Amino acid sequence: MAVTWLSYAIFQRALIGCVMTGLLTGLLGVFVVRMRLTAIGYSMAHSAFAGAALGVALGADPLITAMMFSAFTASFIGPAADKARIPVDTITSIAFSLNMALAFIFLTLSPQVGLSSEVAGVIWGSIIALTSEDLAFLTLIFLIASLLIYLFWKEFFAIMFDRRMAEADGINTRPFVYFIVFMVGLVVAFSLKLVGGILLYALLFNPASSALQFLHDMKKIIILSPVIGVISCISGFLLSLTFDVPVGACIALVSTIIFAISVALSPKRRKEVRK
């Protein structure tokens, strides 16, 4: 049945969206997990959700408002992570509750009160929401992110091992960390339509965490994680088509199952048990 659906342009777009979203979240997820920016990634996903909800409420483009909220969060939490007198976890937890509260207030205030398709799309994701422009932007972001990561791999490699030691070696780590936070904001905003605001963060952490279970080589991890991201997105998309359930929920479910399997099969853990 899925094959028949795939002959429609709308589903082809969704499939390409799955590939690009999986690649981007899988790639950036490695940096988010290794740089211990998980709380920030989590917060960004939900601020984009609140922004998109505001867009729906105002009848504006949810992508624009999601990006505005993401940009604000990125510019606020990035420096706060460096110079806060309050722990970052506290800031991000407060930001999470604030964003979720704002998101639901905005959705309630929307002209189409209740779970209209647009509102449901922002919450759970929707395969029909992606436009060709969204795909073009996702592709462009992937190319830019890949190029910059390739050019500055040495610096990222050291920062992912230990940011303070990278500083001790004379690397100015701040621009690299801010770059990742900024890219996460962009990717979150563009992936929101497909995956939805509530479960998007799962795609930022699960593929990278799964890849880290298997390999001891960062270069291989940086390739495996996007592959797992793509597998999660495409499998979730096909599940969603087959059982007529929200695509974001299916993607999050598949990526969590892959993570659980990775933990069970992890050669790193097996060796520890033998010891």
Add this chain to the structure above:
Amino acid sequence: MAPIIELKDVSTVYEGERRPAIRDINLTLEEGEVIYVVGPNAAGKTTLLETICGLLPASMGRVLVFNLDVRKFGGRIRREIGYVPQDFMVDPGEPYTALDVVLMGRFGKIGILNKLSGEDKMKALEAMKLLGIEDLTNKPIGKLSGGQQQKVMIARAISKEPKILLLDEPFSSLDPESRERVSEMISWLNRERGITAVIVTHDLRQIHNQHSRVIVMSGGRIVAEGDFKSILESAKIFFP
């Protein structure tokens, strides 16, 4: 000889704290000098090292390294400093080999956008050989023992061919034989390459050179300074 490190009335306060971790520190090191910093826990020894290299900004006073202000030229200065932190331990699943970590020591020096060369790898392997860990090159760092990890961190600091070494408890996880080896290596680097070194230790037995300058810290202040023999007398007062 010109001072290579100069601290003038330096106090450092951690963010969120009111009491300075180190206060009113005045210290001058000549090029090629090796000094030991001793003192009880929470004396401010680690803060002193991190203030010298600018990882912790001094709240008051002035820190000059190579006659440059650390506050303004921190990154440039740290490219010439090999820093080994205290008790640096990594997770068992860490996806880096020992060689990866040692090579990182050269990243700052190589500069942005430049790739690693064969020479960089050679310097890293040379540093590992000095520490006797050349057989650990491709082992995941997380699978190494505490002592081996400590040697990897020392090799990382040395691989960048620094002008200054800042070593925070470099002997803490090492067995007696390895302590001897690291001590000899520091002496050799000082003798052959003219490296200046500041070595933090809480164990006076680790000071091998009887002529070395030793400073004693307590409560964030320098409370005694002199050669090893005179400090032994002071030690009876400070560590009865």
